[in-house]
Amino acid sequence: MKSSPRRVVLGCLGLAALLGFFLTGPVLYRTFIGLAPSAFPLGQPLNDLVKRFFPNLNVSLAGVAWALLPLLAIALASFVLVMRAARRPPALADPGRRGVVAGLGTAVGALALGGFATWLRAFKGVGNEGRGWTPQGTEIFNDAGVVKTAPDPRAEWQGSRIAAYRTLGRTGWRVSDIVLGTGAIRGEDGEAVGRLALERGVNYFDTAPDYSGAGSEQAMGRALASMPRDQIFVATKFCEPNGHLPANAPVADYKRVIEESLARLGTDYVDLVHIHSCDEIDRLMSENAHEAFDRLKQEGKARFLGFSSHTPNLVQVANQAIDSGRFDVMMLAYHHGIWPEIPDIIHRARTQQDMGVVAMKTLKGARHRSMPSYTSGADAYSQAAFKWVLSNPEVSCLVVSFTKPQHVDEYLYASGKSLSQGDVALLEEYDRQIVGTYCAPHCGKCLGACPEQLPIHDVLRYRMYFEDYGREKDAIQLYSSMTERLGKNAAVCAGCSAPCLGSCPIGIAIPQRMAGAHELLTLG
Numbered sequence: 001m002k003s004s005p006r007r008v009v010l011g012c013l014g015l016a017a018l019l020g021f022f023l024t025g026p027v028l029y030r031t032f033i034g035l036a037p038s039a040f041p042l043g044q045p046l047n048d049l050v051k052r053f054f055p056n057l058n059v060s061l062a063g064v065a066w067a068l069l070p071l072l073a074i075a076l077a078s079f080v081l082v083m084r085a086a087r088r089p090p091a092l093a094d095p096g097r098r099g100v101v102a103g104l105g106t107a108v109g110a111l112a113l114g115g116f117a118t119w120l121r122a123f124k125g126v127g128n129e130g131r132g133w134t135p136q137g138t139e140i141f142n143d144a145g146v147v148k149t150a151p152d153p154r155a156e157w158q159g160s161r162i163a164a165y166r167t168l169g170r171t172g173w174r175v176s177d178i179v180l181g182t183g184a185i186r187g188e189d190g191e192a193v194g195r196l197a198l199e200r201g202v203n204y205f206d207t208a209p210d211y212s213g214a215g216s217e218q219a220m221g222r223a224l225a226s227m228p229r230d231q232i233f234v235a236t237k238f239c240e241p242n243g244h245l246p247a248n249a250p251v252a253d254y255k256r257v258i259e260e261s262l263a264r265l266g267t268d269y270v271d272l273v274h275i276h277s278c279d280e281i282d283r284l285m286s287e288n289a290h291e292a293f294d295r296l297k298q299e300g301k302a303r304f305l306g307f308s309s310h311t312p313n314l315v316q317v318a319n320q321a322i323d324s325g326r327f328d329v330m331m332l333a334y335h336h337g338i339w340p341e342i343p344d345i346i347h348r349a350r351t352q353q354d355m356g357v358v359a360m361k362t363l364k365g366a367r368h369r370s371m372p373s374y375t376s377g378a379d380a381y382s383q384a385a386f387k388w389v390l391s392n393p394e395v396s397c398l399v400v401s402f403t404k405p406q407h408v409d410e411y412l413y414a415s416g417k418s419l420s421q422g423d424v425a426l427l428e429e430y431d432r433q434i435v436g437t438y439c440a441p442h443c444g445k446c447l448g449a450c451p452e453q454l455p456i457h458d459v460l461r462y463r464m465y466f467e468d469y470g471r472e473k474d475a476i477q478l479y480s481s482m483t484e485r486l487g488k489n490a491a492v493c494a495g496c497s498a499p500c501l502g503s504c505p506i507g508i509a510i511p512q513r514m515a516g517a518h519e520l521l522t523l524g
């Protein structure tokens with residue numbers, strides 16, 4: 001039976017949506033974890049092929065290709081099928097021209113629909129128990145405007161040295177409270193920054209094969225050569241220069257990548273090997289990875305095992321890692337304003353397994369926007385942020401990316417210092433710069449302005465859980481319980497003259513935020 005053009009169009013659009021949701025969405029989600037090409041079917045040849053067109057990209061392109069190619073294929077197929085259908089009886093008037101237009105329209109529609117389904121799955125976590133990249137991406141990676149380097153370095157910061165060392169859990173190592181992150185270290189300039197930090201008392205650096213396309217390990221290898229090896233704690237990762245090894249990589253591959261790291265670092269052993277940016281229990285507990293680590297340990301090539309995670313599945317991964325008892329160290333995002341589960345995870349890791357806890361992403365002030373100026377008399381934002389992180393005694397140390405000599409002076413000035421009221425004020429000021437979206441807990445100053453007696457602060461808090469903490473399900477449930485309890489919700493804002501407008505002392509545009517909250521929280 002021949003299909004009418006309309007049926008063919010609908011079929012193509014439906015197929016594109018399914019493809020986006022069930023294939024490209026999950027693939028894109030996994031791609032953002034940073035897996036090596038071998039984590040994807042035909043990964044290496046596909047990666048090599050795509051790399052011909054983008055030779056300077058040092059990331060795994062296989063996942064991106066697997067995410068995009070099916071959508072392009074369905075768009076192309078849609079174009080051809082709709083064109084052919086347009087020529088069959090009952091054909092469209094002028095089937096040639098109109099068929100091309102209909103085919104193109106369907107192809108664009110298939111791309112848009114497939115892309116939308118992909119976005120829902122990969123970023124919003126629909127169909128993935130609410131785990132998508134949007135909240136974590138916003139929290140961790142969207143640091144546009146965060147001031148990482150003080151605009152006016154002070155004279156007293158010059159020559160700063162590490163002033164405090166803390167025990168890295170059961171490794172027993174006394175490590176500097178500020179650790180040299182080498183993600184952007186490369187070449188002679190990077191080597192000089194690395195060496196300067198080590199000379200100023202940093203005794204732990206964190207590198208990886210995929211930092212600067214192996215350039216970080218090479219530069220740090222040269223910097224390490226000038227130091228007594230047994231006084232520096234060196235951490236690297238189970239990965240290739242273009243991404244993390246997948247769970248099913250052979251033991252030999254897991255061993256090989258560390259041996260290659262040793263060669264780049266010019267050392268016989270590393271102190272710590274991380275299963276890096278780990279989002280999947282399979283990869284965390286990969287028998288091959290663990291066997292490879294045990295063998296490396298027996299051979300004296302690696303001493304401790306760790307994991308790092310800053311992905312949508314962080315809570316599950318961290319809890320499993322703690323319960324397994326296999327890990328000596330965990331490295332996870334922790335900073336002022338981080339989502340609330342993180343301190344609980346840290347506490348469990350410390351008290352139940354005596355794990356070392358390395359805080360990372362400490363400057364990623366989430367939704368912070370740049371401060372117009374530094375508060376007079378307070379330290380730099382970076383220093384306040386570090387002191388806040390280190391004020392938690394369960395944090396062993398923090399890792400931060402050093403990219404220029406000023407960072408050595410500025411960052412190390414915070415070592416061993418206590419958090420002051422001025423620091424807290426600075427961090428809170430930063431929070432206030434969240435352009436009028438952060439509803440302060442327990443405030444309630446707007447409540448009297450609402451004729452509907454809506455608990456505005458609760459609704460905005462649920463929205464924060466949804467958008468910023470990655471707790472979409474909780475947020476939707478809380479909003480739904482509130483709706484049941486009150487018999488109404490923020491839907492009423494649509495027909496309201498908004499007397500609440502202007503009642504918020506910190507300038508939250510309440511009607512818009514409430515309407516947006518309703519839209520988000522009734523998504524499910």
Ligand code: SF4
Nearest residue numbers: 450493496498500511
């Ligand atoms: S817009 Fe919404 S929150 Fe504001 S007064 Fe009206 S009902 Fe209350």
Ligand code: SF4
Nearest residue numbers: 439440443444446504
């Ligand atoms: S006045 Fe502003 S900060 Fe206070 S509860 Fe209302 S919206 Fe939140």
